[in-house]
Amino acid sequence: MFSNLSPARYAGLAVGSFVFLAALWVVTSRNGWIDPAFLPSPSRIADELRTELGDPQWWSHVGISVWRVTVGFLLAAALAVPLGILAGAYGWMDALVAPLCEFIRYIPVPALLPLIMVWAGIGEWAKILVIAVGSFFQMVLMVADDTRSVSREWLQAAFTLGAKTRQAFFLVLIPAILPRLTNTVRLVLGWAWTYLVVAELVAANSGLGFAIMKAQRFLRTDTVFTGILAIGLLGLITDRLLVLLHRKAFPYLEGR
Amino acid sequence: MTPVFQRPVEKAIPGEDRQPEPGIRMPRISVEGVSKIYRSKKWEFTALDRIDLTVEEGEFVSLLGPSGSGKSTLLRLIAGLEPPTEGRIRVDGRTVKGPGADRGMVFQRYTLFPWLTVEQNIAFGLRLRGESRAKRREVVEHYLRKIGLEAFRSAYPKALSGGMQQRVAIARALANRPSVLLMDEPFGALDPITKGQMQEMLVQLWEQEGTTVIFVTHDVEEAIFLSQRIVIMAANPGRIIAEVRVPFGRSRGYDLRDTEAFLHLKRQIVRRLEPVMAEK
Ligand SMILES: Nc1ncnc2c1ncn2[C@@H]1O[C@H](COP(=O)(O)OP(=O)(O)OP(=O)(O)O)[C@@H](O)[C@H]1O
Numbered sequence: 239m240f241s242n243l244s245p246a247r248y249a250g251l252a253v254g255s256f257v258f259l260a261a262l263w264v265v266t267s268r269n270g271w272i273d274p275a276f277l278p279s280p281s282r283i284a285d286e287l288r289t290e291l292g293d294p295q296w297w298s299h300v301g302i303s304v305w306r307v308t309v310g311f312l313l314a315a316a317l318a319v320p321l322g323i324l325a326g327a328y329g330w331m332d333a334l335v336a337p338l339c340e341f342i343r344y345i346p347v348p349a350l351l352p353l354i355m356v357w358a359g360i361g362e363w364a365k366i367l368v369i370a371v372g373s374f375f376q377m378v379l380m381v382a383d384d385t386r387s388v389s390r391e392w393l394q395a396a397f398t399l400g401a402k403t404r405q406a407f408f409l410v411l412i413p414a415i416l417p418r419l420t421n422t423v424r425l426v427l428g429w430a431w432t433y434l435v436v437a438e439l440v441a442a443n444s445g446l447g448f449a450i451m452k453a454q455r456f457l458r459t460d461t462v463f464t465g466i467l468a469i470g471l472l473g474l475i476t477d478r479l480l481v482l483l484h485r486k487a488f489p490y491l492e493g494r
Numbered sequence: 495m496t497p498v499f500q501r502p503v504e505k506a507i508p509g510e511d512r513q514p515e516p517g518i519r520m521p522r523i524s525v526e527g528v529s530k531i532y533r534s535k536k537w538e539f540t541a542l543d544r545i546d547l548t549v550e551e552g553e554f555v556s557l558l559g560p561s562g563s564g565k566s567t568l569l570r571l572i573a574g575l576e577p578p579t580e581g582r583i584r585v586d587g588r589t590v591k592g593p594g595a596d597r598g599m600v601f602q603r604y605t606l607f608p609w610l611t612v613e614q615n616i617a618f619g620l621r622l623r624g625e626s627r628a629k630r631r632e633v634v635e636h637y638l639r640k641i642g643l644e645a646f647r648s649a650y651p652k653a654l655s656g657g658m659q660q661r662v663a664i665a666r667a668l669a670n671r672p673s674v675l676l677m678d679e680p681f682g683a684l685d686p687i688t689k690g691q692m693q694e695m696l697v698q699l700w701e702q703e704g705t706t707v708i709f710v711t712h713d714v715e716e717a718i719f720l721s722q723r724i725v726i727m728a729a730n731p732g733r734i735i736a737e738v739r740v741p742f743g744r745s746r747g748y749d750l751r752d753t754e755a756f757l758h759l760k761r762q763i764v765r766r767l768e769p770v771m772a773e774k
């Protein structure tokens with residue numbers, strides 16, 4: 239806002255922040271300032287990560303977690319995106335959908351967990367449902383907002399060029415929403431990982447959340463750390479992939 | 495925030511939808527006793543008060559007036575983007591009930607579709623009508639040449655300057671072959687040099703295409719340079735206070751601005767405008 243940074247400097251500072259944290263960590267564990275049971279040394283965690291990367295059991299935890307997030311999220315998106323667009327586009331849809339979503343959105347997902355377990359049991363669907371429910375209501379509202387913020391003048395221009403309602407909807411409104419929509423999807427996908435961990439911490443015997451929970455019970459702090467790291471990295475990777483997709487899909491935003 | 499997707503209402507207006515009778519010359523546009531009143535629970539505002547105006551086929555008319563005199567509102571009513579509170583508007587004899595391809599519009603803000611290239615923007619109206627690819631290409635070529643942007647056919651609007659974008663917007667509207675081109679301060683945001691170039695281009699286009707144009711501006715010189723007739727409006731309530739004929743012929747060069755006749759007309763109009771500018 240107040241000062242612009244060249245991309246190189248930005249990257250430099252960003253890497254610096256990681257290096258600083260890592261250095262602090264190394265110094266702390268070298269000097270034994272904190273009991274390794276609470277904060278294992280980086281080398282300990284690197285060792286742990288190496289063994290886990292060779293362990294099919296660990297990969298199955300990763301796999302099942304990714305699968306749950308993907309299915310839960312896609313389920314939510316498949317309903318929330320069309321509903322959100324309609325709510326942003328039509329007053330009556332907005333009235334039907336938005337206030338209800340606003341209300342439900344304020345109920346924290348963990349509070350809904352017992353209810354979901356009563357309804358869906360503790361099987362696979364229960365976890366997927368937690369993720370879907372957690373993402374859905376936020377997403378409807380955000381997509382509706384994206385839709386409302388489309389410039390009315392584009393629609394008016396289309397109408398004065400002879401567009402019928404359907405044409406204005408599909409040829410102007412939808413393409414106009416897409417860039418923002420992709421960003422919204424990216425944000426909500428990040429939150430979906432939160433709901434995953436909530437679900438797996440409470441009722442699961444597989445998945446990264448479960449692996450973390452189990453490690454904590456046995457005070458295997460190193461395993462807890464690698465679990466957290468794995469979730470962080472998976473989130474980061476999907477996020478970067480979506481950013482890349484955004485650039486590829488909407489070159490016109492930069493005028494290319 | 496209100497929902498985006500409010501298609502302008504097509505309010506059925508009872509009464510005659512006279513088709514032009516053969517042999518009788520009809521004005522292209524007739525605005526008949528049109529008022530526009532914006533109401534809410536607490537207030538009521540007359541944006542347009544009983545406007546009567548006719549525009550002949552092929553005519554270039556400017557609406558000139560201070561801010562708030564309802565110029566944009568009148569244009570939007572003619573475009574069919576909003577219904578009048580009273581009165582009616584007819585274009586080619588048919589009562590306006592909603593927006594349509596026969597009334598093209600160019601807005602002050604740049605409204606090209608950013609996800610379409612220059613070519614695709616110009617072809618948008620033709621695509622809506624399901625014109626063939628060959629026909630679309632032909633029309634796009636024609637207008638690309640007219641606006642001198644052949645080299646930018648595949649560029650996205652973001653890569654164009656404001657003046658270039660407005661040229662494309664004009665081409666996009668004209669490609670539809672509208673019977674009326676409505677322009678709402680299309681050059682308002684441009685620097686003086688670009689503005690002058692755009693005005694000359696517009697005069698040429700108008701001469702060649704013969705489109706009827708209603709042009710909104712609050713720049714007196716611009717109004718004189720472009721139009722055959724200037725409709726002067728005042729605010730509170732928005733109304734027409736005078737009409738001025740511009741005696742210059744069709745072909746106009748930039749130098750026209752320095753002639754005594756031009757300056758004389760300008761002084762005359764400014765004198766007419768001054769009192770209504772002050773009363774705001
Ligand atoms: N949707 C609306 N609701 C309420 N008032 C409106 C609305 N649209 C326009 N007005 C009012 O009507 C009056 C005329 O507006 P309009 O935009 O037509 O003026 P204008 O002559 O185009 O002015 P400018 O030169 O500033 O563009 C203004 O006072 C404006 O506030």
Ligand SMILES: [Mg+2]
Binds near residue numbers: 565566567678
């Ligand atoms: Mg205006």
